[in-house]
Amino acid sequence: MEERVINVMLSGVGGQGTILASDVLCSVFHEMGYDVKKSEVHGMAQRGGDVTTHFRFGKKVYSPLIKFGDVDYLVSLELLEGLRYINWLKKEGKVLLNLQEIYPPAVNLGKMKYPEDIVGVFKKFFNGRVYTVDGLDLAIQCGDSRATNVVILGAFSKIFDISEEVWERNLLNHLPPRIHELNLRAFRAGRGAIS
Amino acid sequence: MRKILSGNEAIARGAYEAGVKIAAAYPGTPSSEILTTLSQEYNEYILTEWSPNEKVALEVAIGASFAGARAMASMKHVGLNVASDPFMTVSYTGVKGGLVIVVADDPYSHSSQNEQDSRHWARFGKVPMLEPCDSQECKEFTKLAFELSEQFDTPILVRTETRVAHSFSPVEFGERIESPIPLGLEKKESPKYTMVPIYVRIRRKFVEERMKRLEEFANEFKHNVIEINDPKIGVITSGVCYNYTKEVFPQYSYLKLGMVWPLPKKTISEFSKKVKKIIIVEELDPFLETEIRAMGIKVTHGKDVIPNHYELSPEVVEKAIKGRNYRPPKERVNTSELPARPPNLCSGCSHRALFYAIKKLGLFTFGDIGCYTLATAPPLNAIHSTICMGAGVGGAFGAMKALGKEGLGKCCAVIGDSTFLHAGIPPLMDIVYNKGNSTTIILDNQTTGMTGLQEHPGTGFTATGEPTHQIDYEELVRALGVKHVRKVDPYKIQETMEVIKEEVERDEPSVIITTNSPCMLHRRVKRKFEHPFYMVLTEKCRGCGLCLEAGCPAISWREVSQWETMSQDGHKRKGVVDINRLQCPGCGLCSQICKFEAIVPGEG
Numbered sequence: 159m160e161e162r163v164i165n166v167m168l169s170g171v172g173g174q175g176t177i178l179a180s181d182v183l184c185s186v187f188h189e190m191g192y193d194v195k196k197s198e199v200h201g202m203a204q205r206g207g208d209v210t211t212h213f214r215f216g217k218k219v220y221s222p223l224i225k226f227g228d229v230d231y232l233v234s235l236e237l238l239e240g241l242r243y244i245n246w247l248k249k250e251g252k253v254l255l256n257l258q259e260i261y262p263p264a265v266n267l268g269k270m271k272y273p274e275d276i277v278g279v280f281k282k283f284f285n286g287r288v289y290t291v292d293g294l295d296l297a298i299q300c301g302d303s304r305a306t307n308v309v310i311l312g313a314f315s316k317i318f319d320i321s322e323e324v325w326e327r328n329l330l331n332h333l334p335p336r337i338h339e340l341n342l343r344a345f346r347a348g349r350g351a352i353s
Numbered sequence: 354m355r356k357i358l359s360g361n362e363a364i365a366r367g368a369y370e371a372g373v374k375i376a377a378a379y380p381g382t383p384s385s386e387i388l389t390t391l392s393q394e395y396n397e398y399i400l401t402e403w404s405p406n407e408k409v410a411l412e413v414a415i416g417a418s419f420a421g422a423r424a425m426a427s428m429k430h431v432g433l434n435v436a437s438d439p440f441m442t443v444s445y446t447g448v449k450g451g452l453v454i455v456v457a458d459d460p461y462s463h464s465s466q467n468e469q470d471s472r473h474w475a476r477f478g479k480v481p482m483l484e485p486c487d488s489q490e491c492k493e494f495t496k497l498a499f500e501l502s503e504q505f506d507t508p509i510l511v512r513t514e515t516r517v518a519h520s521f522s523p524v525e526f527g528e529r530i531e532s533p534i535p536l537g538l539e540k541k542e543s544p545k546y547t548m549v550p551i552y553v554r555i556r557r558k559f560v561e562e563r564m565k566r567l568e569e570f571a572n573e574f575k576h577n578v579i580e581i582n583d584p585k586i587g588v589i590t591s592g593v594c595y596n597y598t599k600e601v602f603p604q605y606s607y608l609k610l611g612m613v614w615p616l617p618k619k620t621i622s623e624f625s626k627k628v629k630k631i632i633i634v635e636e637l638d639p640f641l642e643t644e645i646r647a648m649g650i651k652v653t654h655g656k657d658v659i660p661n662h663y664e665l666s667p668e669v670v671e672k673a674i675k676g677r678n679y680r681p682p683k684e685r686v687n688t689s690e691l692p693a694r695p696p697n698l699c700s701g702c703s704h705r706a707l708f709y710a711i712k713k714l715g716l717f718t719f720g721d722i723g724c725y726t727l728a729t730a731p732p733l734n735a736i737h738s739t740i741c742m743g744a745g746v747g748g749a750f751g752a753m754k755a756l757g758k759e760g761l762g763k764c765c766a767v768i769g770d771s772t773f774l775h776a777g778i779p780p781l782m783d784i785v786y787n788k789g790n791s792t793t794i795i796l797d798n799q800t801t802g803m804t805g806l807q808e809h810p811g812t813g814f815t816a817t818g819e820p821t822h823q824i825d826y827e828e829l830v831r832a833l834g835v836k837h838v839r840k841v842d843p844y845k846i847q848e849t850m851e852v853i854k855e856e857v858e859r860d861e862p863s864v865i866i867t868t869n870s871p872c873m874l875h876r877r878v879k880r881k882f883e884h885p886f887y888m889v890l891t892e893k894c895r896g897c898g899l900c901l902e903a904g905c906p907a908i909s910w911r912e913v914s915q916w917e918t919m920s921q922d923g924h925k926r927k928g929v930v931d932i933n934r935l936q937c938p939g940c941g942l943c944s945q946i947c948k949f950e951a952i953v954p955g956e957g
């Protein structure tokens with residue numbers, strides 16, 4: 159078992175489902191015998207604002223918040239929301255980006271430009287440790303754009319040496335039965351997207 | 354069994370295990386999920402209610418306690434201001450069944466109008482306060498709070514804050530144990546419960562004696578924990594601040610206070626003798642520091658380095674304590690220059706339509722507490738003051754009194770349905786009684802939207818989803834004496850503007866109520882729009898940007914290529930707008946704003 163605490167930051171836009179993804183992470187690592195803590199801010203999260211979840215696991219976790227600069231894995235469901243937290247990563251950190259762009263109001267109003275080549279910026283600092291997935295496209299192929307979060311979760315699950323069965327069982331525990339099949343497809347599509 | 358729960362869910366679990374019979378609350382971030390959990394998961398055992406406001410919630414809990422039931426009221430920090438009247442006096446009466454008041458602070462004001470530190474209420478009200486640091490403690494401390502409440506004949510506060518209430522961690526489950534206190538009202542106990550001067554004076558002395566006994570108890574309390582590691586530095590802290598500090602300085606010695614009021618003075622002295630230097634780490638005010646310094650104990654660092662505003666975090670604590678020795682991580686990208694993503698009203702939200710009308714009329718708007726505070730932001734910029742629940746109604750009245758006839762046609766108050774029932778009725782009564790002339794607009798979205806869609810007396814359903822009496826706002830305000838009551842469909846901008854204009858110019862009190870305007874996230878009630886979505890006829894769009902003034906997240910502007918710089922009717926343009934079909938619910942606001950008929954209903 160990993161002695162030190164591992165820090166995972168999930169970011170995205172309200173409504174993208176970062177919270178479900180982090181719920182599943184929490185139950186998977188708890189089942190594997192780790193202490194876990196997860197922290198998020200909601201209240202206004204459903205209203206299109208940015209959403210970040212701090213997820214930590216290890217032998218004993220104290221703080222519910224990750225220390226700035228201590229993120230081991232940054233998983234972002236949206237490119238700009240990934241870039242917003244680039245400074246939170248450790249030098250040796252790893253990044254998983256969903257190649258989706260959701261324009262914030264200032265861009266929609268034509269007042270600011272959406273940043274260019276975000277993936278390139280990440281590669282500059284984390285070369286060889288940047289993974290990208292077109293989660294939205296895969297989710298649509300699986301039958302529903304709303305399963306993008308689960309595609310990305312599937313891709314992220316590949317990083318850890320935990321059986322697919324554990325991931326899938328915990329995922330389904332968090333979802334109503336009528337969408338089980340769709341989400342299993344999405345999870346597997348994501349898992350298959352990372353080699 | 355162990356489960357991962359949020360702090361709020363864990364408090365609900367603790368209340369369940371403690372044998373609670375009655376739980377009442379008014380929703381408020383970050384406390385709302387306590388009652389939601391109780392009403393959804395434990396409603397077989399516990400009678401739960403969304404009360405109209407926190408004062409009522411606490412009074413309901415007090416009555417239940419006097420009848421022998423274990424009872425709980427939960428609220429956010431500013432909710433306790435509303436409930437402070439019964440709170441300050443129930444401290445004197447004490448309890449029969451255990452009485453727990455949960456108060457959830459919101460440092461950094463993630464979703465609040467201020468950052469007040471609720472620990473002061475414990476000292477002010479002479480009531481003990483427990484402060485858990487994670488979900489396991491949330492459950493344990495809540496359970497324990499009921500026992501202490503009965504043991505010491507006192508109401509008791511459990512204080513959380515955003516990072517405790519909304520963080521998730523494992524919780525060990527226990528069995529529910531019913532309270533041994535028999536239910537029943539005893540008239541012979543009335544001197545204890547009747548706070549008229551003669552009995553107040555008796556209970557006043559009791560309160561002081563009780564606090565002395567509680568202080569003695571605090572010295573033995575198993576959740577005031579001394580941890581001696583390196584004796585050079587000893588940290589005195591509580592709640593989530595312990596977690597942050599322990600994370601960055603595991604080598605230090607600690608006194609972690611599970612009970613933050615009254616303070617265990619003997620334990621604190623004992624700890625101060627075991628370590629060389631004392632550092633006090635606490636969020637917001639120097640509450641512990643003031644008390645500990647007053648004991649004559651030398652404190653090396655406290656609020657001289659730890660910020661007294663915003664929330665703490667591991668790096669804030671590290672930076673404060675290391676001072677000049679702190680090395681920040683390297684900045685790779687200047688992220689402060691990235692386009693921000695502030696929260697926004699949902700696409701299709703009726704508030705957007707209503708505030709667009711207000712903006713066009715150029716009114717000064719006295720706002721209130723709810724989603725509609727989001728209309729403060731550009732491009733709507735349509736709320737001009739926000740103080741607290743209900744303040745908009747009284748505020749507009751006061752402003753109109755000050756301005757006299759000059760004020761007519763210049764201002765209005767807006768208030769949500771849930772907020773109106775919480776604190777909007779007395780100020781409306783005042784407008785009529787004291788011969789005012791201000792206009793109050795009730796934004797009826799048929800739910801408590803901002804906090805996550807809770808029921809209230811105007812929705813016709815209880816906390817557990819049972820149908821109940823539904824308040825008729827028109828009948829209610831007419832009973833208060835308001836003669837001019839108008840109903841508007843906010844999605845019809847022109848009509849809405851005309852009605853608002855007429856009423857704000859009227860030299861008499863008036864109320865405008867929005868109809869058929871449910872919250873877009875409402876699960877039970879949906880407005881059926883005429884068309885499934887709207888689309889832009891790109892050839893007609895002049896790129897004037899007028900529709901963007903509504904700030905709808907579904908509408909965006911883009912520059913046009915060199916072949917598109919002219920609209921069909923020959924007007925030069927730099928760009929055009931697009932509507933994201935996936936986000937557009939078809940409310941039609943933008944098509945009413947467009948002057949060039951470039952936005953039309955979509956089909957299919």
